[in-house]
Amino acid sequence: MSDVDLAVDSGQALLNLVDTARAHRLIVDGERLLPAARDKTRGVSLTYRAPEPP
Template identity: 55%
Template structure:
């Protein structure tokens, strides 16, 4: 397990515990440590980061990160990440007036 994987897995655990601040820190750190050769993993990690931001109420930032993950996942064929973002998309629906959310939801619908 690489340091990037460990950091993101720790962040994922923090999300599950409702500790969004530490989750975001760990996930952001893990994403930064990933080499470009691991783009599939990067897409999944970005989806985790988007979820953490969403849980913190950072809807616009979260939508931007989720969209980035979705575009990357589509480009490289990362079906797991596409499912993650698709599942997370329903949590954005109450926020359709927030910047970036409509674009994300549109992209999710066209990629699904």
């Protein structure tokens, strides 16, 4: 597992635990490490940061 995957997946897990501030930091950090070839992964991680509907 790469550092990118670890950061984004950890962020997703924290979202599930409602630790949103820390989760978003990890997801953003992971996105910054993504090479252009991983645009699909970037798209998936962006959905993690989308706000939940009311």
